[in-house]
Structure formats: structure tokens, C-alpha cells
Amino acid sequence: MSGIAVEHRRPETAEEMKIRDAVESDLPAIIKIYNAAVATRVATAQLEQVTLKDRRGWLKEHSADRHPFWVLEMDRQIAGWLTLKPFLPRCAYRGTAEVSVYVDEKFRRRGVGRTLLGEAKLAVIRTTWLRALGITSAHRAT
Numbered sequence: 001m002s003g004i005a006v007e008h009r010r011p012e013t014a015e016e017m018k019i020r021d022a023v024e025s026d027l028p029a030i031i032k033i034y035n036a037a038v039a040t041r042v043a044t045a046q047l048e049q050v051t052l053k054d055r056r057g058w059l060k061e062h063s064a065d066r067h068p069f070w071v072l073e074m075d076r077q078i079a080g081w082l083t084l085k086p087f088l089p090r091c092a093y094r095g096t097a098e099v100s101v102y103v104d105e106k107f108r109r110r111g112v113g114r115t116l117l118g119e120a121k122l123a124v125i126r127t128t129w130l131r132a133l134g135i136t137s138a139h140r141a142t
Helices: 024-040 112-126
Strands: 005-010 015-021 069-074 077-086 096-103 132-134
Touching: 015 112, 024 069, 024 077, 024 096, 069 112, 077 112, 096 112
Parallel strands: 096 132
Antiparallel strands: 005 015, 015 069, 069 077, 077 096
């Protein structure tokens, strides 16, 4: 997988969803979504909100072909995002990725998380290196 640009449409609402690789100009929206989760959820395991300065290198930790960082757009806004990153640095886990999914509050319950996870599952099928996804959830379905 070398980059992504996929469009989805929810039949029940006709809402268009576009998944693409995150770019640096997306960081303010990504951080806003993440910081809302820091304040209201336990999934981040983080107590302090992050800043743009803290996360400047975030995108460099990911690669489109191995550990992507995707955003999902709806109504020309970033509705949510997903990252895959190495699970553990042990040989037996080299084909496993940890999945993080965050959804903006105003887009919850509209299939954003489900759509992002569906695309991640397809990534497992399309790649030769990825064999498993590790998902832990502290949330109700989005």
C-alpha cells in the first residue's frame, strides 16, 4: 500500500467520506481531536494535552506503505483519523500493528470509526508484511 485516497458513501445518509494520507496542514485538526480525547477519555493513557510543537514529528513516524496515518474527511473537515504503528519491537510481532482511531465529537455515531477500521482491515489483506491488528477500545462504537 503506497498512500491512500479512498471515497466511501454511507447509503443511509448519502454522506461522502474520503480517507487519505495525513499531511502537515492536518495537524491542528488532528491535535484538536486528540486533545478532546485526552480530556474526556481513557484511551490515550495521557493526562496532558499536546501542542503542535509536541507533535511536529508525528507524521514522520509513519509511512504510507507500512505504518500509515490517515484522515477521514466529511463536509471538507477532518472527522477522524487512524494510525497504524509497530506493536512491539520483538521479532514475533513484526507483522502486527497497533491501531489508534480518534473521531471528532461532532462526527461521532456517523460511521467514521467503522469506516477507518474497515480500511485498516483491508490493509491487512493488501499487504505482505502486516498480519494482525491490535485494537483495544475504551469507547462505544462510533
